[in-house]
Amino acid sequence: MRLAKNAMTISKTIDQIAQTASLGLSEIFGISIPGDKLTFSPTRKEFAGDYTIVVFPFTRDAKKSPVQVGEELGKYLLDNDPAVEAYNVVKGFLNLSFNPEVWSGFLSGGLKDEKFGSSGPTGRKIMVEFSSPNTNKPLHLGHIRNILLGWSCSRILEYNGHEVIKTQIVNDRGIHICKSMLAWKKLANGETPETAEMKGDHFVGKYYVAYNNLEKEQKKGLPEGEEPTVLSEAREMLRKWEENDTDTRALWEKLNKWVYRGFNETYNSLGVEFDKMYYESQTYIPGKKYIEKGLEEGVFYKKEDGSVWIDLEDVKMDQKLVLRSDGTSVYMTQDIGTAQIRYEDLGVDQMVYVVGDEQDYHFKVLFEILKRLGAPYSDGLFHLSYGMVDLPTGKMKSREGTVVDADDLVEEVVEEIRKNAKERGTLVDVKKEEQEEIFRRLGLGALKYFILKVNPQKRMVFNPAESVDIQGNTGPYIQNAFVRIQSVLRKAEINAPMNYQTAFSKWEPLEKELMSILAQFPAVVKQSGESLDPSALANYSYEVARAYHKFYHDHSILNAETAEVKEFRLALSQMTGKVLETGMGLLGIQMPDKM
RNA sequence: GGUCCCGUAGCUCAGCUGGAUAGAGCAGCUGACUUCUAAUCAGCAGGCCACAGGUUCGAAUCCUGUCGGGAUCACCA
Numbered sequence: 097m098r099l100a101k102n103a104m105t106i107s108k109t110i111d112q113i114a115q116t117a118s119l120g121l122s123e124i125f126g127i128s129i130p131g132d133k134l135t136f137s138p139t140r141k142e143f144a145g146d147y148t149i150v151v152f153p154f155t156r157d158a159k160k161s162p163v164q165v166g167e168e169l170g171k172y173l174l175d176n177d178p179a180v181e182a183y184n185v186v187k188g189f190l191n192l193s194f195n196p197e198v199w200s201g202f203l204s205g206g207l208k209d210e211k212f213g214s215s216g217p218t219g220r221k222i223m224v225e226f227s228s229p230n231t232n233k234p235l236h237l238g239h240i241r242n243i244l245l246g247w248s249c250s251r252i253l254e255y256n257g258h259e260v261i262k263t264q265i266v267n268d269r270g271i272h273i274c275k276s277m278l279a280w281k282k283l284a285n286g287e288t289p290e291t292a293e294m295k296g297d298h299f300v301g302k303y304y305v306a307y308n309n310l311e312k313e314q315k316k317g318l319p320e321g322e323e324p325t326v327l328s329e330a331r332e333m334l335r336k337w338e339e340n341d342t343d344t345r346a347l348w349e350k351l352n353k354w355v356y357r358g359f360n361e362t363y364n365s366l367g368v369e370f371d372k373m374y375y376e377s378q379t380y381i382p383g384k385k386y387i388e389k390g391l392e393e394g395v396f397y398k399k400e401d402g403s404v405w406i407d408l409e410d411v412k413m414d415q416k417l418v419l420r421s422d423g424t425s426v427y428m429t430q431d432i433g434t435a436q437i438r439y440e441d442l443g444v445d446q447m448v449y450v451v452g453d454e455q456d457y458h459f460k461v462l463f464e465i466l467k468r469l470g471a472p473y474s475d476g477l478f479h480l481s482y483g484m485v486d487l488p489t490g491k492m493k494s495r496e497g498t499v500v501d502a503d504d505l506v507e508e509v510v511e512e513i514r515k516n517a518k519e520r521g522t523l524v525d526v527k528k529e530e531q532e533e534i535f536r537r538l539g540l541g542a543l544k545y546f547i548l549k550v551n552p553q554k555r556m557v558f559n560p561a562e563s564v565d566i567q568g569n570t571g572p573y574i575q576n577a578f579v580r581i582q583s584v585l586r587k588a589e590i591n592a593p594m595n596y597q598t599a600f601s602k603w604e605p606l607e608k609e610l611m612s613i614l615a616q617f618p619a620v621v622k623q624s625g626e627s628l629d630p631s632a633l634a635n636y637s638y639e640v641a642r643a644y645h646k647f648y649h650d651h652s653i654l655n656a657e658t659a660e661v662k663e664f665r666l667a668l669s670q671m672t673g674k675v676l677e678t679g680m681g682l683l684g685i686q687m688p689d690k691m
Numbered sequence: 692g693g694u695c696c697c698g699u700a701g702c703u704c705a706g707c708u709g710g711a712u713a714g715a716g717c718a719g720c721u722g723a724c725u726u727c728u729a730a731u732c733a734g735c736a737g738g739c740c741a742c743a744g745g746u747u748c749g750a751a752u753c754c755u756g757u758c759g760g761g762a763u764c765a766c767c768a
Contacts (some may be wrong), residue, residue, distance in 0.1 A: 139710065150710055152748060179710060267768070294716045403766060420766045427768050456695060457763050488729065550704065566730050568716040578729050584727050635705060691730070
């Protein structure tokens with residue numbers, strides 16, 4: 097059910113006032129400024145008003161002082177726009193107070209709107225690629241940031257009305273997996289993940305480590321620059337693989353299958369899934385086809401040794417190799433091919449690649465190449481680049497064993513929460529199963545929020561101790577606001593969306609502040625979709641929770657002064673719960689009803 | 692060396708399409724539970740927004756330069 101006719105969202109109210117203001121500016125001062133060029137910002141707490149227009153920009157053309165301009169425009173709005181109830185001018189700031197009906201309308205309309213803050217279908221189809229691991233070792237903390245960003249962006253784009261296809265490109269071929277295969281063949285004696293009682297990806301990772309130990313061992317006795325025999329064997333295996341050798345292929349499939357089973361467990365525990373998988377083993381060859389095509393069109397050129405290049409120096413990039421002299425693919429070849437295949441498969445308008453910022457240059461080049469190849473989707477290519485995750489002790493280094501394993505991490509955060517709840521003695525009257533689900537939601541909530549609240553672009557420090565904090569700016573703090581709301585609603589025996597109609601308007605400052613923050617939700621959803629930035633939504637959710645906790649602390653809901661106030665507070669609480677659950681849901685974080 | 696990203700409280704981060712006195716959390720100190728869940732709230736303390744110029748009514752935010760940190764510039768992925 098959509099909004100009732102008379103109910104408007106706050107952003108529509110603002111648009112309307114902007115139109116009126118634009119008219120006023122032209123009538124009073126004869127200046128023409130389109131409504132969407134006016135800046136409206138929520139009025140700062142220390143001043144009276146709901147939204148503020150900055151009038152400095154018009155003072156020159158209006159040939160009047162900022163205060164005069166503010167006064168005259170304010171008067172005009174008061175007279176001509178029913179949404180404006182009062183105004184005041186401080187220096188060059190025109191603070192507008194909305195008609196209380198605007199706010200009541202927001203509350204009743206928002207409660208009725210099943211998908212508050214969402215946008216209708218845009219008809220755009222967007223692919224989001226994330227995770228994209230190698231198949232030789234388990235996922236780690238770095239992948240978690242990637243996965244959470246990809247998942248969250250997908251949800252946000254969907255909520256903004258786009259059709260989203262979540263995908264990844266699995267690096268399932270190459271020397272790395274051959275190394276695991278070789279070590280398994282030499283050392284395993286037929287051991288499997290089942291007999292070893294290990295997750296498949298960890299199991300294969302174990303043999304990758306074993307291979308590296310073997311290689312290190314052999315290197316010791318060798319002169320500088322000479323290749324250890326295991327490395328030659330691994331290369332030989334890769335050659336056989338490329339020749340489609342039956343045994344090699346069978347072994348490869350067996351190990352990869354184990355790995356995928358392991359990955360899927362990790363994805364499940366994180367609560368993510370994909371719509372479509374791509375594998376490099378299937379896309380690395382077709383890539384060459386597009387190189388041929390580009391060569392014919394003169395986008396690429398061939399050197400004497402047969403290697404194929406592109407010259408991007410005119411756009412301040414380098415000469416880039418796109419096909420080796422022996423005719424085999426490089427990374428770039430594959431990515432060109434994969435993009436084309438995906439376009440043909442999915443018909444997407446836009447492709448978002450969630451990949452670490454060490455590949456910024458690679459994607460700059462890739463996008464330029466696709467543009468020159470005339471790809472119809474080339475305007476919709478976006479590299480969602482994110483910074484590395486460091487530990488308080490510095491970088492994660494596999495050689496030093498400081499890499500944080502994804503599965504261990506998830507288990508640890510849940511365990512921390514479990515321990516904490518035991519100490520507190522909460523949830524004692526809740527069934528074991530339900531308890532576990534709550535711990536899982538809280539643990540993952542803490543972890544996910546900790547990572548997603550940081551702007552993707554920035555490198556971040558992952559402090560394991562802080563990631564399971566439950567106080568302050570954390571996931572559980574936000575979840576706690578939701579839990580409090582559910583508890584109140586349960587006691588009030590409200591278990592369906594309220595039909596809030598009362599034209600009550602004597603709001604306490606904290607109530608007004610909360611409402612004002614809630615009203616910003618649609619704009620925040622839109623903005624974080626446009627900038628592909630879940631951190632904006634994360635920080636906003638915290639603002640909502642904080643405002644609610646304050647309100648909850650100072651004002652009694654069930655024992656409110658009058659029935660009217662009580663109903664308003666219940667409606668306000670329900671609306672808050674809705675925004676919190678939706679917003680956190682877009683981050684991939686689930687809310688518990690109790691904690 | 693070229694190019695790109697980052698630099699805000701002791702620590703971790705917001706704020707960056709220019710707007711009012713730069714905000715949170717953690718850590719430290721102080722106070723509030725016969726409760727609608729204290730996993731909460733209130734208070735104290737903590738800042739030359741790396742530095743220097745510029746643009747303008749106005750700069751943490753935009754531009755230039757310097758310094759510091761990181762990434763990248765493979766016939767690796």
